[in-house]
Amino acid sequence: MRSWLALVVIAALVAALPLAGNNYALRLATTVCMYSVMAQSWNFIGGLAGYPSFATAAFFGLGAYASAILQNRGVPMVPAWAGAGLAALLFAAFLGGAILHLRGHYFAIASLIVAEMLREIVNTLPDFTGGGKGVNLPLLKLSVTGQAQFFFYAMLALAVLTVATTIVIHRSKLGFGLRCIQQNESAADIIGINTYAYKTAGFSLSAVFVGVAGAIYASWVNYIDPPDVFDVLISVKPMVMVLLGGLGTIFGPSIGAVILLLLEEAVWRNFLTIHVAALGAIIVVLVLFLPNGLLALIRERSPTKAMAK
């Protein structure tokens, strides 16, 4: 139960951040929590099941828009967030039926296309979604600091929930089954695993928290438009974070999120125009030299720790 202990301790430490009184740090931490949610979520389908999903942006944008639409029709904020999560969950379950029988490249492309299509659909339904002009969300009646703290805690809570779910799933029959599917799907079939159901479950898990994160993000920034919330980088950065931290591990995705975002902060501050290229360079270096992630590097140094897991 070391994982639970670690989670509680880290969550408690992070929750104390507002005491430092620095709104900038708080906003950065909120972003870190948000990407932690997305990376941990992607790990269910990409790390555990081994299906390289590019659909994260689709779920994020869907959640953002679902929440915006609900709130603009009078639904209060937090229930709208829950509604967004549900929308993402249902969408993933439905989409899974269509694309989870594909393997490898075809699955990756299909999942990538879905986000693009959602973006186009939102663009072409301006009466419903505001179209290309975007949509505003109701403002919270709080001070700037108050808002910063509120959304920080919201994202932190979601991140803790996602990591907690990760811990539970890893030890569960579902997690075991997903790992079997990743290592040998034919053998998994033969051994009695309903691979279709398991993959759909993994895919749905990869969607639900991301949908809520999109909803919280929308409320946080008060205005969203299609290129913002369906940006392909929203799909790619969590993947890179999981690669960085270690595929299929429990805390790896969040560790990767912290490292990548801190790196980005360092670079972005100094080199605004080549920000994207810098991210690209980080990705290339990571893939070429650290394909098993940092966690694996550390494990190699201490073999006893590796055995104990």
Place this chain on the structure above:
Amino acid sequence: MIYLQIAANGLVLGGLYACIAVGFSLVWGVLNVINILHGSFIVLGSYVAYFAYVHLGIHPFISIFIAGGVLYALGYVVQAGIINRVVSAPVLITLTLTFGLDLILNNTMLVAFTADYRGIALAHPLGSLEIGTVFLPGDRVAAMALAILLTILLYRLLRDSTIGRAIIAVRMDREAAALMGVDVKRINAITFAIGAFMAGAAGALLSIIFPISPLNGPVFLGKAFVVCVLGGLGSVPGALAGGLLLGVIESFTSYWLGPERAVTVSFALLLVLLFVRPSGLMGRRGYE
């Protein structure tokens, strides 16, 4: 009668789509790598043609070889130096790698050339072609003809030359080819470079039709995907058929639903195809 015009427009576009896609399809079929850089390669080819025309007065049709050559060199270096290290790695790794490389290339172009859309206005355009009731801009038809010619040349190269045979061998069975004495690493690099050449050449042809900007990279990439799934991987005739088909479909969709919907429709088509028959209409067994 307007349908004939729409179909003709579609075919002209389709020929170019075939050329856009064939290099991408080859790389995917032979190296089992999805080259996200392909779209940016095309844009770079367009820029080469643009600058060659604006500063040196070289007609874009001539620039096919200049752009192609530049991209060939770039492609070879990128593949041999970077991509080759992970060529047998799982999809996640190779896809992420080419994605990262594309971020670098695209950003570099944005910095170097800015996002402003540029176009080539030919000083001596080729006028219009009139076939019955169908009007077609002469330059576009010429571009399409050249695109198809290039595609056919590639086909002949693959079939008739030693290198081409080696490439096909690697596509069919990498290990067996290696056992037969084929230097798979070199073939990988050459194939990728050929793919880049085709992208550059396509870019030069496209420079007189589409506006040139790094922002267009993903658009071309998307078209290449759809053509590959339509026509099957690693197959030149497939790319040709797929390209022409996509061109016609887009042309009609544009007419009936408006040009903004054309992209959505082609993506929807892609998804349906993936669901029903991922190996493409031509049915060639592709890599997963």
Place this chain on the structure above:
Amino acid sequence: MTALLTLDGVSRRFGGLKAVDDVSFDVNESEIVGLIGPNGSGKTTLINLITGVHPATAGHVHFDGHDITRQRPYRIARLGLARTFQIVQPFPRMTVVENVAAGALFCGHASDVREARAIAREHLEFTGLADMADRPAATLTLARRKRLELAKSLAMRPRLLMLDEVNAGLNPTEIEEALAIIRKIAEQGVTIIVIEHLMKVVLSISHRLVVLHHGQLIAQGTPRKVVADKRVIEAYLGAKYAAGNPGVSN
């Protein structure tokens, strides 16, 4: 007495090739049936048909009263059919005990991962793999991987176990060990179909033989009767020699 497994006119085409052609036979409870035939006669395809990996293009398969002809592999597995693969299919990066636990968890009625691991250790004892329990499956020798495959199938608590060339690539000592384990399994009441092309092996262990050639069933019966069958000798060249000499087989 109704048979445990019934095949009725089962066929499978791949394009123009009929890999399995109108095959019908029964397997009764507690039997050990040897499925033999020259290379390419369709034995593995037949197993794939029974377990749902490929759908049959004609005919029916009934298991324990259920029609399993169009069922998905995982459902067939849960009904009590297990099989090993000719080219072993472990979960390579999981440990030996986890591999076996998978069988127990998804088919063998273990209610959670912990219980599955405990059950797995018992099966490892039974198959003699207990000292390898925590090693990754990919690090095992071929013989041990075959035994792992066996242990995994056993953990599924099958009523019918199909062993596809479980002895391929093993030396004579290893074969004897494998046979001993198979006999122990049969003693526990599991019905077994053994695909083999080492005649000595299959003769020593089977109650009954079924012979395939070019996808068709050409003979079935007691080992003695089948081995003397003219059609079998014609098809299965070298049977006479292989019967006396286990190393020489086709």
